[in-house]
Amino acid sequence: MSLPAEAFMSQIAAAEPWPENATLYQPLKEDQILLSDCASSLAVQAYLRMCGLPVQVVCRVNAEYMSPSGKIPFIHVGNQVVSELGPIVQFTKAKGHSLSEALDDVQRAEMKAYMELVNNMLLTAELYIQWCDDATATEISRPRYSSPYSWPLSSILAYQKQWEVRRKMNAIGWGGKTLEQVYEDVSQCCQALSQRLGTQPYFFNKHPTELDALVFGHLFTILTTRLTSAELAERIKSYSNLLSFCRRIEQTYFEDKRS
Amino acid sequence: MGTVHAKSLDPLPMHGRDLSVNPDDLVEAPETEQEAKQEILENKDVVVQHVNIQGLGRTKEDLLGYEISDVFHAKNLIDVMKKSHIARQKLLRLGIFKEVEVLIDTSEGTDALPNGLDVTFEVTEVKRLTGSYNTMVGNNEGSMVLGLKLPNMFGRAEKLTFQFSYGTKETSYGLSFFKPQNTNTVVTATLNFPLGWTNHTLKWEGVWRELGCLARSASFAVREESGHSLKSALSHTVSVDSRNSAIFPSRGALLRLNQELAGYTGGDASFLKEDFELQLNRRLFWDSVLSASLWGGMLYPLGGQPSCIADRFYLGGPTSVRGFGMYSIGPQSEGDYLGGEAYWAGGLHLYTPLPFRPGKGGFGDLFRTHFFLNAGNLCNLNYGEGPRAHLQKLAECIRWSYGAGIVLRLGNIARLELNYCVPMGVQSGDRICDGVQFGAGIRFL
Numbered sequence: 001m002s003l004p005a006e007a008f009m010s011q012i013a014a015a016e017p018w019p020e021n022a023t024l025y026q027p028l029k030e031d032q033i034l035l036s037d038c039a040s041s042l043a044v045q046a047y048l049r050m051c052g053l054p055v056q057v058v059c060r061v062n063a064e065y066m067s068p069s070g071k072i073p074f075i076h077v078g079n080q081v082v083s084e085l086g087p088i089v090q091f092t093k094a095k096g097h098s099l100s101e102a103l104d105d106v107q108r109a110e111m112k113a114y115m116e117l118v119n120n121m122l123l124t125a126e127l128y129i130q131w132c133d134d135a136t137a138t139e140i141s142r143p144r145y146s147s148p149y150s151w152p153l154s155s156i157l158a159y160q161k162q163w164e165v166r167r168k169m170n171a172i173g174w175g176g177k178t179l180e181q182v183y184e185d186v187s188q189c190c191q192a193l194s195q196r197l198g199t200q201p202y203f204f205n206k207h208p209t210e211l212d213a214l215v216f217g218h219l220f221t222i223l224t225t226r227l228t229s230a231e232l233a234e235r236i237k238s239y240s241n242l243l244s245f246c247r248r249i250e251q252t253y254f255e256d257k258r259s
Numbered sequence: 260m261g262t263v264h265a266k267s268l269d270p271l272p273m274h275g276r277d278l279s280v281n282p283d284d285l286v287e288a289p290e291t292e293q294e295a296k297q298e299i300l301e302n303k304d305v306v307v308q309h310v311n312i313q314g315l316g317r318t319k320e321d322l323l324g325y326e327i328s329d330v331f332h333a334k335n336l337i338d339v340m341k342k343s344h345i346a347r348q349k350l351l352r353l354g355i356f357k358e359v360e361v362l363i364d365t366s367e368g369t370d371a372l373p374n375g376l377d378v379t380f381e382v383t384e385v386k387r388l389t390g391s392y393n394t395m396v397g398n399n400e401g402s403m404v405l406g407l408k409l410p411n412m413f414g415r416a417e418k419l420t421f422q423f424s425y426g427t428k429e430t431s432y433g434l435s436f437f438k439p440q441n442t443n444t445v446v447t448a449t450l451n452f453p454l455g456w457t458n459h460t461l462k463w464e465g466v467w468r469e470l471g472c473l474a475r476s477a478s479f480a481v482r483e484e485s486g487h488s489l490k491s492a493l494s495h496t497v498s499v500d501s502r503n504s505a506i507f508p509s510r511g512a513l514l515r516l517n518q519e520l521a522g523y524t525g526g527d528a529s530f531l532k533e534d535f536e537l538q539l540n541r542r543l544f545w546d547s548v549l550s551a552s553l554w555g556g557m558l559y560p561l562g563g564q565p566s567c568i569a570d571r572f573y574l575g576g577p578t579s580v581r582g583f584g585m586y587s588i589g590p591q592s593e594g595d596y597l598g599g600e601a602y603w604a605g606g607l608h609l610y611t612p613l614p615f616r617p618g619k620g621g622f623g624d625l626f627r628t629h630f631f632l633n634a635g636n637l638c639n640l641n642y643g644e645g646p647r648a649h650l651q652k653l654a655e656c657i658r659w660s661y662g663a664g665i666v667l668r669l670g671n672i673a674r675l676e677l678n679y680c681v682p683m684g685v686q687s688g689d690r691i692c693d694g695v696q697f698g699a700g701i702r703f704l
Contacts, residue, residue: 060483062487065471065485065486076479149489153487153488
C-alpha cells in the first residue's frame with residue numbers, strides 16, 4: 001500500500017473506538033522472553049491499564065518477527081498493528097485516550113526528557129547485561145532466546161542476536177564499558193528518577209502518565225527477574241520511594257491479575 | 260577461457276602496481292643467459308616461492324589472499340598448473356575482474372631455489388560502472404529489467420546494484436548492496452536411481468526458512484506466520500514416464516508420486532506430504548493430440564502443530580487452473596492467499612498445429628494451438644472426519660474454466676502460453692483473470 005493510502009487508513013482507524021478484542025503480543029513468558037522485552041511489554045500493559053483500555057496478552061514464539069518494527073511488544077487493534085510504547089501512545093491519543101493532556105508544555109517536555117533517559121540508560125543497561133556480559137549471555141539469554149527452535153537454527157539465531165546487540169552497543173559507545181560502570185549508570189539514572197519523584201505518588205503529582213508506565217515497567221521487571229547477579233536489583237532497592245512507587249502501581253492496576 | 264603461460268627463459272614482466280603476497284620484492288635484475296634444458300617436468304618437485312597479483316587498482320589485497328593461498332601447496336609442476344587454474348576460477352567468480360591471466364615462471368632473485376617457481380596472476384579489474392538490459396520470463400510474468408551495477412565498490416567485492424523492472428505483473432525498482440558470503444540456507448542430498456521402468460529419487464533436504472511480511476498492510480494471518488523455521492525433510496519420488504517428449508508429447512503417459520516426511524530428522528516443521536501427477540496423451544486425427552492431466556496432493560501436519568504457510572499447496576494461475584490469478588484460489592485473508600492442505604486439479608487439452616500450418620517443418624513446429632478445460636479445488640480438510648467427508652469437501656465448490664490459446668515451446672524445458680480464458684465456478688475470495696492470460700513456466704496442468 002502506498003504511503004498516502006496507509007495514512008488514510010490510519011486516519012480512518014483512529015476514528016474507531018477501542019475494540020474489545022485488542023491483543024498484545026510478546027514472546028513466551030515462561031521460557032523465552034528476556035528482561036528487556038519483558039520490561040517493554042510490562043510498560044505498555046501498565047500504560048493501557050492506566051488508560052482503562054482492555055487488552056489481552058498473547059504469547060507467541062515469533063512475536064519479534066511478527067512485529068512491524070521488529071520490537072516487542074506490539075498490539076493488534078481492529079486491523080491495525082502498532083509496536084513500541086511511543087507509537088502506541090500516539091495511537092491511543094488518536095483514538096481520544098491520553099494521560100498527558102493535562103500537562104503544560106514545560107511538563108510535557110520534561111516528561112519526554114525523562115522517558116528518553118529511561119530508554120537510553122535503563123533499557124540499554126538491560127540489553128548490555130543480557131548480551132554483553134558473558135555469564136548472563138551464556139547462562140540465561142542465549143538458552144532462553146533459542147529455546148523454541150531446534151538445533152542448529154537455535155544456536156544460529158541466538159548468536160546472531162548477540163552479535164547484533166553487541167554491534168549496537170559498540171556503535172553507541174557502550175562496548176567498552178565494564179559491568180561496574182553499567183551498574184553505576186543505572187544507579188545514577190535511578191537517582192535522577194528518585195529525585196524527580198520525591199514524595200509524590202506519581203511523577204506528575206496526582207495522575208499517572210506514560211512516564212510512570214515506562215518507569216514501572218522497567219523497575220518492576222528488574223526487581224522481579226532472576227539474573228546471574230542480584231546487583232542490579234540491589235541498586236534499585238536502595239531508593240525506597242521508587243520501591244513504593246512500583247508497589248503502588250502494582251496494587252492499583254495489576255491487583256486483579258498479575259501479568 | 261584464459262591462458263596459462265609457463266616460461267622458463269625470459270624474466271618476469273613487471274608492469275603496473277604489483278602486489279606480492281610474500282613480503283620479498285622481486286627485483287627486475289638483468290637476466291643472465293640460461294640454456295634451454297629439456298627436462299621431464301611432470302615429476303620434478305617444485306616449490307612455489309612467490310605468488311604475485313598484478314594490475315590491482317582499487318581491490319584490497321586481503322580479499323584475495325584466501326583465493327590464491329592454495330597455490331603455495333603445490334608440489335610438482337602439473338599440480339601448480341592445476342591449482343593456479345582453480346585459483347584463477349575463484350578470482351573470476353568474485354565478479355570483480357574482467358580477465359585473469361596466469362604466468363608461471365622460475366624464481367628469480369637472491370633467495371631463488373633451483374626448483375622454485377613464481378606464479379603471477381595478471382588481472383584486469385572491471386569498470387567502476389556497468390549497465391545492463393535484459394528481459395526476464397518467469398512463471399506467469401514477463402518483464403524488462405534495466406540494471407546499473409557498481410561492482411567492487413570499496414575494494415572487497417561489494418556490489419551495489421540498482422535495478423528497474425517493468426513487467427506484466429509489477430513495476431519495481433530496487434537498490435541492493437551485498438557482500439559475498441559463504442552461507443547457504445538450503446542443503447540437499449539427493450540420490451537418483453532407475454529401477455525397472457521407474458525412476459526413483461531419494462532426497463534429504465534441510466531448509467532454513469525466514470518468512471516476513473513485505474508490506475505493512477499484509478493480513479494478520481500472514482503476519483502470524485512470520486519468523487524463522489527449520490525444515491528437515493526426507494522425500495521419495497517415483498516417476499514413470501513413457502511420453503515421447505516433455506513439452507508436446509503426442510503419446511505416452513507420465514505418473515509421478517512424491518512423498519515428503521518432515522520432522523523426524525530434526526527441524527521445526529513436522530508433516531507428511533503426498534502429491535501425485537498423472538498425464539495421458541493420445542494422438543487423434545490430423546496431427547492433433549488429446550491430453551488429460553490430473554494433479555492432487557495432501558498435507559498432513561504431525562505433532563499437533565498447525566501447518567506452515569510455506570508448506571501448503573497453492574492453486575491457480577496460468578500454469579495450473581487457467582483463468583484465475585496466480586495462486587489465487589482457496590482460503591484467503593484480506594486478499595492474501597494462505598494456501599490449503601489438500602487440493603486436486605485436472606485438465607483436458609486438445610493440441611493442434613497452427614491453422615494453415617505456417618512455417619511447417621521449422622519455426623511453426625514450435626507452436627501449437629490448444630483448447631482446454633481446467634478444473635480444481637483447494638481447501639483445508641478436517642482430519643478428524645473420515646475419507647468420505649474429505650472427498651465431499653474436495654468435491655464441493657469446484658472451480659473450473661475453459662478457453663483456447665497458443666502455446667510456444669522453449670527448448671525442451673519450458674513453454675509460453677497466451678490464452679483466452681473463461682473462469683467458472685468462482686468462489687468468493689478467488690481472484691480471476693478472465694480474458695487474455697499470459698503464462699510462462701515449466702510445469703503446466
